[in-house]
């Protein structure tokens with residue numbers, strides 16, 4: 001709709017940045033918001049602002065946490081520090097928690113290693129991981145990575161990096177079809193994938 005008021009156009013263009021939201025859906029959302037009460041729209045506006053103002057990443061594991069609060073995923077009292085799970089998406093730790101099959105630590109990568117695009121994983125992130133492995137009593141690292149070419153390349157990279165350090169390296173396999181992103185899987189599938197993880201040799 002080219003004749004929309006500018007204020008609605010701004011909303012539509014913001015909604016369109018969300019995945020799976022096309023022009024028509026974005027326009028419908030914009031009109032719906034106009035029908036909301038002032039209180040409802042202010043609550044939404046504050047919730048959106050808080051994503052940037054009140055959330056941060058943990059300095060150790062890079063998981064999302066409330067700013068100023070300690071990271072629940074790094075709590076030495078409640079987490080098993082002998083096992084650490086490497087994921088490549090900020091959402092994955094929350095999905096894995098849903099499966100209730102894992103109580104260890106996490107480490108979130110900023111991206112997967114991509115040999116074709118010559119995209120490396122930031123060395124700061126890798127150095128931080130190695131620093132954690134030196135300080136913590138980690139015996140096993142689980143690679144919860146996509147079963148794509150990039151996921152495979154990243155798994156190989158960590159296998160070569162970590163095995164000489166005497167850490168057992170395993171990877172989710174069971175129940176995850178080839179070419180899949182793990183964040184599309186339900187908790188039951190992730191539970192099976194964690195229970196049936198395979199040692200990389």
Ligand SMILES: [Zn+2]
Pocket residue numbers: 058059060061062063071072073074
């Ligand atoms: Zn943390």
